[in-house]
Amino acid sequence: MMSVxxxxxxAECRYEAVGLGEVMLRLDPGDxxxxxxxxxxxxxxxxxxxxxxxxxxxxxxxxxxxxxxVDDEVGHLIEGFILAGGVDARWIxxxxxxxxxxxxxxxxxxxxxxxxxxxxxxVSDRGHTAIAQLRPEEIDFDRLFGEVGVRWLHTGGIYxxxxxxxxxxxxxxxxxxxxxxxxxxxxxxxxxxxxxxxxGQARAREVNRELASYVDVMIGNEEDFTAALGFDVxxxxxxxxxxxxDGFAAMIDQVAAAYPNLQVIATTLRTVRSASLNDWGxxxxxxxxxxxxxxxxxxxxxxxRVGGGDSFASGLVxxxxxxxxxQRSVDLGAAHGALAMTTPGDTSMVTAxxxxxxxxxxxxxxxx
Numbered sequence: 001m002m003s004v005x006x007x008x009x010x011a012e013c014r015y016e017a018v019g020l021g022e023v024m025l026r027l028d029p030g031d032x033x034x035x036x037x038x039x040x041x042x043x044x045x046x047x048x049x050x051x052x053x054x055x056x057x058x059x060x061x062x063x064x065x066x067x068x069x070v071d072d073e074v075g076h077l078i079e080g081f082i083l084a085g086g087v088d089a090r091w092i093x094x095x096x097x098x099x100x101x102x103x104x105x106x107x108x109x110x111x112x113x114x115x116x117x118x119x120x121x122x123v124s125d126r127g128h129t130a131i132a133q134l135r136p137e138e139i140d141f142d143r144l145f146g147e148v149g150v151r152w153l154h155t156g157g158i159y160x161x162x163x164x165x166x167x168x169x170x171x172x173x174x175x176x177x178x179x180x181x182x183x184x185x186x187x188x189x190x191x192x193x194x195x196x197x198x199x200g201q202a203r204a205r206e207v208n209r210e211l212a213s214y215v216d217v218m219i220g221n222e223e224d225f226t227a228a229l230g231f232d233v234x235x236x237x238x239x240x241x242x243x244x245x246d247g248f249a250a251m252i253d254q255v256a257a258a259y260p261n262l263q264v265i266a267t268t269l270r271t272v273r274s275a276s277l278n279d280w281g282x283x284x285x286x287x288x289x290x291x292x293x294x295x296x297x298x299x300x301x302x303x304x305r306v307g308g309g310d311s312f313a314s315g316l317v318x319x320x321x322x323x324x325x326x327q328r329s330v331d332l333g334a335a336h337g338a339l340a341m342t343t344p345g346d347t348s349m350v351t352a353x354x355x356x357x358x359x360x361x362x363x364x365x366x367x368x
Contacts, residue, residue: 003323004286005216005263008181013149015088016061016321020173021048021159022131023067024107024124025078026346034110034123044081045109045346047158047189050307054314054336054348056086058355061321064088066139066173068130072097074106075130085347093138095130104130113304113344114275120305132162136169141176152321153177154313156187156219157228160207161194167207174214183320186211187313188220190228205230217264217320219313222251224267231255252285263287264320266330268312268337269296278302280338282312284330292327294334295361300341307346312337314348315355328359335359 010016023046029037052063065087069075071094082089095104107126114120126132144150153173160170177184188208195204208228212218225231231254252265266284273279281296302308315336319329335358336348343349 004288004320004326004329005183007183007321008149008151010151013151014062015064015148015150017052017055017063017152017154017317018091018144018150019048019052019063019065019087020153020155020170021065021067022046022107022126022129022162023049023065023069023078023082024109024126025074026109026111028344029110029112030344032112034112034121040110041344042077043345043347044078044085045307046107047187047310048155049082049087050310050346050348051154051187051314051317053082053085053087054311054340055318055321058314058336058348058350059318059352061318062088064091066091066093066144068093068095068134070095070097070101070104070106070130072106078106091139091144093130093134095133101128104128104133106130111306111346113306116274116276119272119275122306126162129162131159132166134169135165136172139169139173141173142179145176145180145182150177150180150182152183152185152317154185154187154317157189157204157208157224158187158191158194160211161191161198161204164198171211171214174211178214183216184214185217185219185313185317186215187309188218188224188228189309190220190224192227201227204228212259213261215259215262217266217317218255218259218262219266219316221267221270222248225251225255229255231258248283249285249291252291256285256287264326266313266316266333268309268334273299275305276302278305278341280308280334280341282316282330282334282337284316284326284333286326289326292330294330297334297338300338302341304344305341307348308337308341310346311340311348331359332356
């Protein structure tokens with residue numbers, strides 16, 4: 001079986017994968033609302049980090065995260081969560097605390113799950129964070145990707161949107177990764193609120209178009225490809241569960257033609273029937289295999305939807321890293337995303353065996 005991607009040998013690399021992005025402290029009110037809660041459960045989370053955390057904790061691969069935290073009690077709380085997730089913390093850049101967070105802070109993310117007709121809600125508090133201020137020269141990317149060795153880099157549009165500096169640091173990382181033969185995946189993850197103060201959608205497209213030229217595996221839904229890259233295909237709308245796969249084929253053809261460096265393009269398919277009930281699936285494309293579709297799960301019951309897309313990316317990357325074909329890889333991604341949404345928090349709590357069982361057509365019967 002021919003591999004979908006040309007990957008560096010594992011023997012040359014300390015890490016199978018590295019994530020570049022912000023790791024925030026998630027504060028979860030459980031069954032309550034943010035506005036009425038009197039206590040919160042603490043977790044860690046962040047779009048780019050969640051992917052490598054899944055590769056480590058669920059699939060057992062050696063990973064690390066390039067991020068920045070304030071050298072204070074909250075920063076080290078987040079570090080502890082990272083270590084508990086099996087992710088190497090030695091590439092964290094530590095910023096000196098000014099005592100009150102006036103100049104530099106750790107990011108916070110308050111997230112309530114939603115239920116029925118009440119949608120999930122996230123309220124982030126991430127201004128002036130350490131990672132948003134990280135400069136390209138503060139991380140020796142050539143040493144990381146070259147001397148230390150990395151097979152796969154994952155980052156995305158959330159990190160690139162944090163500041164002008166984060167966009168520059170993201171570009172430096174992608175360029176260094178390509179110099180050393182590291183495969184790059186990028187999740188567009190367009191968030192209007194992150195871009196509105198630094199140039200809006202026009203700036204988002206400018207940044208993402210530049211970064212896209214260094215990417216091997218592009219991930220995003222149809223709204224991401226339109227908002228973040230400027231592609232607009234007639235017939236692709238928000239009702240994903242009823243959209244023919246051919247509708248995505250037209251969009252992917254445009255993206256692949258514009259960026260001949262892209263080897264894989266993937267997207268989740270989600271229809272929100274309620275906060276508790278979603279239709280869920282995925283499609284992926286490669287130059288070798290064309291377009292393939294994962295099992296589509298209608299009326300999937302959701303406990304906490306945040307992180308489902310990141311877990312899809314994690315399963316997809318795991319498949320591609322381990323030499324699976326595109327069909328198997330997208331099935332693993334869709335299964336992992338579905339399972340991750342059955343537990344609280346941004347990060348996955350499932351096992352590789354559970355992912356493999358669901359991807360192979362298993363069900364929710366009791367294991368005894």
